[in-house]
Amino acid sequence: MIxxxxxxxxxxxxVLFTAIGWVLGAANISLLLVQSFAYALIALGLNxxxxxxxxxxxxxxxxxxxxxxxxxxxxxPVNAQFWGSEGPxxxxxxLLAVLAGFALVWGARHAExxxxxxxWKTVLTILAWIVAYIIYRSQIDPAAAYIxxxxxxxxxxxxxxxxxxxxxxxxxxxAGVAYVVGKVCLxxxxxxxxxxxxxxxxxxxxxxxxxxxxxxxTLTVSPIPWPVPGPQDxxxxxxxxxxxxxxxxxxxxxxxxxxxxxxxxxxQRAYGGPWGRMMRAIRDNYIAAASMGKxxxxxxxxxxxxxxxxxxxxxxxxxxxxxxxxPSAYQPIxxxxxxxxxxxxxxxxxxxxxxxxxxxxxxxxxxxDPVSQWLFNGISSWSTDIGWGPIPxxxxxxxxxxxxxxxxxxxxxxxxxxxxxxxxxxxRET
Amino acid sequence: MNELIFFFNNVIVAGVVLGSIYAVGAIGVTLxxxxxxxxxxxxxxxxxMGAFIAFLLxxxxxxxxxxxxxxxxxxxxxxxxxxxxxxxxxxxxxxFYAPLRKRGARPVTMLIASIGVTLxIQGxxxxxxxxxxxxxxxxxxxxxxxxxxxxxxxxRTINFTQPQVLMVICTIVAVLALHLFLTRSRLGKAMRAMAxxxxxxxxxxxxxxxxxxxxxxxxxxxxxxxxTMLALDVNLKPDLAFNIVLPIFAAAIVGGLGQSYGAIAxxxxxxxxxxxxxxxxxxxxxxISGALPFEVPTTLAVVPTEYKLxxxxxxxxxxxxxxxxxxxxxxxx
Numbered sequence: 001m002i003x004x005x006x007x008x009x010x011x012x013x014x015v016l017f018t019a020i021g022w023v024l025g026a027a028n029i030s031l032l033l034v035q036s037f038a039y040a041l042i043a044l045g046l047n048x049x050x051x052x053x054x055x056x057x058x059x060x061x062x063x064x065x066x067x068x069x070x071x072x073x074x075x076x077p078v079n080a081q082f083w084g085s086e087g088p089x090x091x092x093x094x095l096l097a098v099l100a101g102f103a104l105v106w107g108a109r110h111a112e113x114x115x116x117x118x119x120w121k122t123v124l125t126i127l128a129w130i131v132a133y134i135i136y137r138s139q140i141d142p143a144a145a146y147i148x149x150x151x152x153x154x155x156x157x158x159x160x161x162x163x164x165x166x167x168x169x170x171x172x173x174x175a176g177v178a179y180v181v182g183k184v185c186l187x188x189x190x191x192x193x194x195x196x197x198x199x200x201x202x203x204x205x206x207x208x209x210x211x212x213x214x215x216x217x218t219l220t221v222s223p224i225p226w227p228v229p230g231p232q233d234x235x236x237x238x239x240x241x242x243x244x245x246x247x248x249x250x251x252x253x254x255x256x257x258x259x260x261x262x263x264x265x266x267x268q269r270a271y272g273g274p275w276g277r278m279m280r281a282i283r284d285n286y287i288a289a290a291s292m293g294k295x296x297x298x299x300x301x302x303x304x305x306x307x308x309x310x311x312x313x314x315x316x317x318x319x320x321x322x323x324x325x326x327p328s329a330y331q332p333i334x335x336x337x338x339x340x341x342x343x344x345x346x347x348x349x350x351x352x353x354x355x356x357x358x359x360x361x362x363x364x365x366x367x368x369d370p371v372s373q374w375l376f377n378g379i380s381s382w383s384t385d386i387g388w389g390p391i392p393x394x395x396x397x398x399x400x401x402x403x404x405x406x407x408x409x410x411x412x413x414x415x416x417x418x419x420x421x422x423x424x425x426x427x428r429e430t
Numbered sequence: 431m432n433e434l435i436f437f438f439n440n441v442i443v444a445g446v447v448l449g450s451i452y453a454v455g456a457i458g459v460t461l462x463x464x465x466x467x468x469x470x471x472x473x474x475x476x477x478x479m480g481a482f483i484a485f486l487l488x489x490x491x492x493x494x495x496x497x498x499x500x501x502x503x504x505x506x507x508x509x510x511x512x513x514x515x516x517x518x519x520x521x522x523x524x525x526f527y528a529p530l531r532k533r534g535a536r537p538v539t540m541l542i543a544s545i546g547v548t549l550x551i552q553g554x555x556x557x558x559x560x561x562x563x564x565x566x567x568x569x570x571x572x573x574x575x576x577x578x579x580x581x582x583x584x585x586r587t588i589n590f591t592q593p594q595v596l597m598v599i600c601t602i603v604a605v606l607a608l609h610l611f612l613t614r615s616r617l618g619k620a621m622r623a624m625a626x627x628x629x630x631x632x633x634x635x636x637x638x639x640x641x642x643x644x645x646x647x648x649x650x651x652x653x654x655x656x657x658t659m660l661a662l663d664v665n666l667k668p669d670l671a672f673n674i675v676l677p678i679f680a681a682a683i684v685g686g687l688g689q690s691y692g693a694i695a696x697x698x699x700x701x702x703x704x705x706x707x708x709x710x711x712x713x714x715x716x717x718i719s720g721a722l723p724f725e726v727p728t729t730l731a732v733v734p735t736e737y738k739l740x741x742x743x744x745x746x747x748x749x750x751x752x753x754x755x756x757x758x759x760x761x762x763x
Contacts, residue, residue: 056538184747188754190537191469191687195679196750199743202676206740337545344542396561404553410546411526418535 006352006422013359020363027242030249032366037256038317040358043342044263044351045310051349051424052276053303054283056194059181061335062201063174063308065208065327067315070173071166072158072221072325079157087153090143097139101132147213155216163227167259167316174312175305177204182304186297201336209327222324228252256317260355263310267351279303333403338365341406345413347420356422364409365402372401433713435579435586441705447594447663449701450601454656455671455678456685456693457608458649464625464688464761465645466531468540473653474675475551476519480654481661481670482555484511488566497570504566504662505596511658512651519650520643522547548672556668565665593662600655605694608648612690617644625688625761677704677742684749686760695757700742707732707741 021029042060049055082088108128111121147156185196208215215221228251229237234244270276282289282296290296319325338361346357376394413421455477462470487507497503526547530540573592612618617640624631624641632638657671664670681700685692712730715722733741749757 050538184751188750191463191541192683192750192754194469194541195676195683196747198676199680199746202743203740206737210734210736333549340542341545344539397557400553400556400561402553403549404557407546407549407551407553410542411550414535414539414543414546415529418530418533418539 002422002425006356009356009421010352013356016363017359020367027245027249030246030253032363034249034253034256034321035318035366036359036362037253037260038314038321039339039342039362040355041256041260041263041317042311042314042339043346043354043358044260044267045307045314046339046343047307047348047351047354048267048310049304049307050343051354052271052279052283053300053307055186055300055304055307056190057197057304057307058194058336058340059197059201059204060311060339061330061332062197062204063178063311064315064318064335065201065204065330066173066177067167067170067312067317068319068325069208069215070170070312071163071316071319072215072224073156074159074161074166074169075163075225075320076158076160076221077225078160079153079155082147082153082155082157085146085151085153087143087147087156090139090146091156094136094139094143097135101135104128104132144211144213155213155221163225163320166320167227167313170312170316171309172312174308174315178305178308179301182301186300186304198332198336201332205327205330215325215327218326218328220324220326224320224323224325226252226320226323228255252321259313259317264351264355271351338362338406341410344420345410345417347422347424349424350420350422353420353422353424357420360421361406361409365406368402368405369399372405373398431579431581432586433717435588437709437714439586439589441702441709443588443590443594445698445702445705446598447590447701448704449698450597451656451660451663451697452674452678452681452701453694453697454601454604454652454659455674456682456697457605457690458652458656459678459682460685460687460690460693460760461621461645462649463682465621465628465642466527467628467761468527468537468544469679470649471541471544471675472522472547472551473649473678474671475548475555476515476522476650476653477657477660477671478555478668479518479551479657480511480515480650481657481666482559483514484508484654484658485564485566485661485666487511501596502566502570502572502593502662504593504658505600508600508655508658512654515654516647516650519646519653523642523646552668552672559668561668563665563667566662591663593659597659597663600659604652604655608690617641621645677739680742680746683756683760684746686756686758688761689756689758692756692758692760700745703745704738704741708735708738 017029017033020032042064045063046057046060049057105125105128108121108125111117111124116124148154181197181200185193185200188196209217211217212219226248229248231241231244231248234248235241239247278289278294279299281292282294282299286296339358342357342361343354344357345361346355347353373394376398380394417423455473458476459470459473462468462473484504484507487510488503491497491503491507496506498506526543527540530543535543574589575592575595576587576589578587610618612622620631620636620641621644623634623636624638628638631641660674661670677700678697681696682693683696684699685694685696708731710729710731715730753759755761
């Protein structure tokens with residue numbers, strides 16, 4: 001029954017996309033499709049963490065930003081002035097300071113080998129953290145100031161490699177940070193994990209936004225190269241301008257779909273196999289699973305890292321496509337809550353549901369602005385006709401309607417389909 | 431001496447003001463979590479809505495010519511705004527949360543539903559008021575209070591504004607009233623019982639529906655007070671409280687979800703921590719720089735000003751690592 005319902009829903013989605021494409025044109029619909037499928041990959045990542053693992057990860061924005069930073073660093077052309085100046089040397093010293101700081105803290109945490117225990121060990125650890133922070137600031141502040149000045153080249157630039165490597169590095173970076181975050185936070189339960197992950201993603205955002213020497217901060221980085229030939233490359237190859245956008249975007253879409261299909265296939269196979277059963281057992285009753293000998297903490301960390309890898313790759317794809325990395329453009333509402341809504345409305349625990357939810361919610365989100373603008377213009381002309389005068393500031397008010405429409409969609413979906421539109425299929429032994 | 435006064439103005443006074451706002455907001459969040467067992471994300475927008483209702487009432491008062499000589503009109507209309515916001519909060523519960531609760535929805539579903547409510551309220555506020563900034567003090571002046579310090583070397587004054595004084599008084603009154611309500615009145619004891627164990631409370635004859643309604647009334651009125659106070663201190667924008675909903679949650683969690691006194695403690699802790707972390711401590715070291723063996727750097731702040739929001743989260747993560755459910759050992763879903 002769920003299979004039939006999901007077929008109907010996907011067919012409806014296909015009709016919706018075709019209708020939108022017919023109204024808005026091929027270039028716009030291809031843009032929408034690329035971004036929707038990138039978000040679908042991210043929603044799959046969250047589905048692994050929440051649907052399989054039962055983890056309240058509200059720090060998705062942080063992972064997306066890390067993915068974007070990774071692809072910027074890998075694929076943006078090299079900043080020769082930086083490499084020729086003293087910048088790398090100073091950064092190397094700062095890196096040494098970080099390592100020294102970590103060694104200090106590690107030493108303090110293992111101080112019982114030299115006879116320091118209990119309360120004194122805690123005091124020593126806190127002192128070690130403070131000293132490590134001071135050492136780090138003493139090295140990084142002059143390094144950052146130098147790099148940001150004209151002599152240092154403004155920022156560290158990129159490595160000039162292929163963007164696909166950037167996508168892979170996005171996954172790797174997200175995995176590394178997820179390991180640290182998971183070690184710190186996964187011992188917390190439910191709502192506490194949610195707010196802790198929100199906090200950590202806000203910290204990541206503040207760091208990436210203000211480290212001008214690393215990411216150019218509010219000055220943004222653009223243009224970031226595409227992994228497939230872009231519109232300009234096709235135009236110089238002789239393709240007419242209007243078609244070049246469509247073909248280029250379709251090429252990018254093909255790449256995104258390949259990544260999505262590989263990830264989807266692997267996750268579906270894992271769900272049906274012993275690994276998936278173990279994860280669901282831990283999700284449903286972690287005490288029973290632990291008593292059966294499963295290492296719950298390690299498995300939860302594993303699931304957290306796997307989900308974050310997908311989110312990192314998705315974030316890298318989005319930044320590659322938009323060709324601009326702007327840390328201040330990341331908002332929790334767009335990049336965390338939206339994806340949670342996608343998974344909950346689409347169906348948590350079901351990969352088809354996550355993909356469906358991602359496509360539906362993203363299209364709704366992107367289309368509410370023009371649709372409400374059209375609606376407001378209509379109402380405004382009607383009110384002008386009857387003498388009340390036009391509605392002021394239609395432009396900005398219409399763009400706020402996105403938020404309102406999303407809230408209404410969430411409320412209606414939760415009211416009538418609380419388990420999601422394509423809920424998880426729970427096999428029962430008959 | 432001047433440096434001490436500067437420190438007092440920028441850390442102590444600012445910390446008290448910020449802490450009061452966080453504390454009043456966090457009490458509402460923690461009460462709803464304790465009784466209804468879900469994180470109500472729409473609290474920030476209830477604060478903004480309360481501030482806008484107060485703004486409308488103030489405009490109405492100005493049109494009718496009602497004013498009191500020593501009180502800003504915003505404070506005059508505060509009780510009415512609190513009542514109206516409480517009514518809206520009851521409506522929100524009845525319309526959005528009660529149907530889900532009846533179906534036995536999981537806490538994460540309620541959290542997403544509260545995010546939906548946040549978005550709806552934000553959208554409506556922006557729709558009707560636009561995205562611009564308004565101020566409560568466009569026609570009347572904000573009264574500044576300057577207290578000169580009669581000690582030696584003190585040429586600067588201790589500065590604070592009249593709304594800030596009234597804000598602190600309101601916070602103290604609200605906290606005292608809540609304390610008396612929770613400990614002395616029968617309904618307050620019923621609330622505490624239900625926060626401890628909802629099923630047992632129902633079995634022993636407590637009217638849980640009434641307790642839920644009273645919780646929403648209290649949360650709504652406190653949200654209106656916090657929102658209006660914040661708008662009187664800075665100015666009124668549609669995303670007024672969305673920016674501080676996360677520090678308010680951090681304050682509630684640091685104190686322990688479900689513990690009202692913990693929320694107050696958490697609010698002030700985070701308020702003072704934020705102002706102390708971005709304060710330039712080298713200002714205090716400059717007068718004694720001759721006696722110090724090292725050179726005093728020009729800026730000695732713990733974090734640069736851009737990282738102000740992250741201070742709340744670093745404290746949150748550290749407290750949660752030390753005590754996984756908050757300082758006063760809060761509840762879980």
